[in-house]
Amino acid sequence: MKRVALFPGSFDPFTKGHYDIVIRGLKLFDEIIVAIGQNTKKQRYFPLELMIEKVTGTFEKEDKISVVTYNELTASFVKKFDARYLLRGLRNTTDFEYENSIAQMNKYLNSELESVFLITSPEYAAINSSIIREVHRYDGDINVFLPYTL
Numbered sequence: 001m002k003r004v005a006l007f008p009g010s011f012d013p014f015t016k017g018h019y020d021i022v023i024r025g026l027k028l029f030d031e032i033i034v035a036i037g038q039n040t041k042k043q044r045y046f047p048l049e050l051m052i053e054k055v056t057g058t059f060e061k062e063d064k065i066s067v068v069t070y071n072e073l074t075a076s077f078v079k080k081f082d083a084r085y086l087l088r089g090l091r092n093t094t095d096f097e098y099e100n101s102i103a104q105m106n107k108y109l110n111s112e113l114e115s116v117f118l119i120t121s122p123e124y125a126a127i128n129s130s131i132i133r134e135v136h137r138y139d140g141d142i143n144v145f146l147p148y149t150l
């Protein structure tokens, strides 16, 4: 059976830290689906269409990686792809607290689903989407943090 993992997130924006997790995940999984969540209550900073285009372009040569968007419970959405793994990244204890709660809830909602965590590579540990948004808001150059050019 193929090992399919979903990598869910807001990816607002998708960063080199996210990219690193996906590429390293390829050693563990046969297929990785980057799933950009559309939270109706949370206003995005970078438009969804732009992020789909950039992330799809970033992985265009990787046939094991695809990009989708979704607006439902992650634990239910995975069933559409027969994905049994959720891939997530961990930078620090703050991430751990948050990821732990989400993973427990996802396990409750879908007992077949396993969350798999990769510890961030040290060079990307400080890359944080919300700080990148602030830098961009005040006209700072953020391209060094992204695996594509904005």
Ligand code: ADP
Pocket (backbone or CB within 6 Å): 008, 009, 010, 011, 012, 015, 016, 017, 018, 021, 087, 088, 089, 090, 091, 095, 099, 119, 120, 121, 124, 125, 126, 127, 128, 129
């Ligand atoms: P969410 O809105 O679900 O927290 P994010 O888009 O912020 O989604 O992040 C998606 C996943 O990537 C999360 O597991 C997060 O911890 C992880 N992540 C974010 N930035 C990095 C980074 N620099 N290195 C490794 N993992 C990261």
